[in-house]
């Protein structure tokens with residue numbers, strides 16, 4: 001990366017520098033003082049300081065069986081490390097409890113039978129499987145099809161249950177009959193839960209290769225009712241049986257655990273305008289997760305520690321999410337727990353998940369849909385975030401590419417709630433293209449991170465140039481929104 005020229009200000013303490021800058025009268029037409037703060041902050045947030053946080057996270061993993069997964073001591077110690085650093089920097093720190101699936105056992109096969117207008121019993125393991133981690137339940141109720149496409153289209157198109165509007169007219173207590181397609185099973189199940197379904201049957205969509213059911217862990221239990229995955233034949237039959245009433249039973253033992261998001265909020269700044277910056281803190285069980293997501297954790301933590309010295313105009317709230325790797329559970333439960341008034345105060349959400357991939361590309365979340373790869377743009381305001389990050393990289397002569405809001409990280413619940421979002425991602429298991437290798441260096445035809453979700457995602461894995469550049473970009477973006485240099489959307 002390009003080395004920034006060091007000014008005289010670098011030689012004195014930060015507190016003194018802030019005081020000195022604040023004491024100077026800015027002549028008319030001069031650079032706003034906040035611009036000076038932003039530049040100073042970017043200087044203070046160094047790649048080496050960020051790397052030290054990754055070293056600490058690696059040490060925690062080493063002492064705890066090699067990982068920092070949710071529900072483990074490795075996670076608890078990671079949370080304690082972050083909380084203690086934020087506390088020392090003067091933040092108001094909260095440990096925000098969230099639930100996750102600790103264990104799930106199916107005690108006996110599911111029961112699915114038509115009880116009216118005729119009697120028919122379906123065969124578990126052939127016609128249907130229980131979705132893991134379905135809660136136990138035993139319900140007999142009318143079946144109600146939810147925006148199904150029958151007969152199915154030649155290629156998959158069904159959006160059954162993907163939108164809450166699909167459940168307009170749904171009778172609470174009925175068994176929701178939902179077709180596979182377009183969005184994740186977990187989304188369909190979640191929506192059915194909001195619609196107060198008494199039970200949930202998702203059936204395969206119906207194209208060749210998409211007819212049979214299979215066992216599947218969808219990581220979602222919060223609908224609170226029994227849920228199964230059935231064959232296309234079963235779904236098609238139930239949907240075409242007027243007056244169908246079904247008996248659905250799942251016999252399982254679901255045990256939930258509790259863990260904690262760490263939230264640190266600046267004491268200064270306007271509480272009605274919150275700039276929120278997040279990174280997930282948990283790793284997968286397979287490894288220590290130092291790029292995924294020790295890198296994002298380290299970069300936002302260092303930004304938090306340094307920006308704590310500045311007189312921010314807007315509140316800055318840093319979130320270190322639990323249980324991202326098991327379904328964005330930390331961020332999802334956080335957003336779900338906010339009132340609409342509290343959501344409205346969050347003016348931007350910046351997400352940083354994997355910012356030091358060894359074979360990196362500088363990917364910015366596609367706020368304006370200019371890179372449309374298949375997913376829509378973020379909510380209004382997201383384009384400004386993308387523009388602002390793009391300007392930072394351009395200012396250093398560095399290229400960026402777009403990356404879709406595909407729902408694979410913690411921005412998901414925020415954009416679902418209409419909160420403008422953006423951020424940086426340097427790539428996971430995807431393969432670097434020749435065009436990207438020309439822009440960023442590295443190796444085309446190889447994954448951005450060959451150690452993604454593996455034991456080798458250690459302190460040896462991250463690319464320190466990418467970490468350094470992205471730590472600066474994160475500091476710059478946070479500062480611009482915190483100081484109102486970029487008007488908050």
Ligand SMILES: [Zn+2]
Nearest residue numbers: 292293353354
């Ligand atoms: Zn991640």
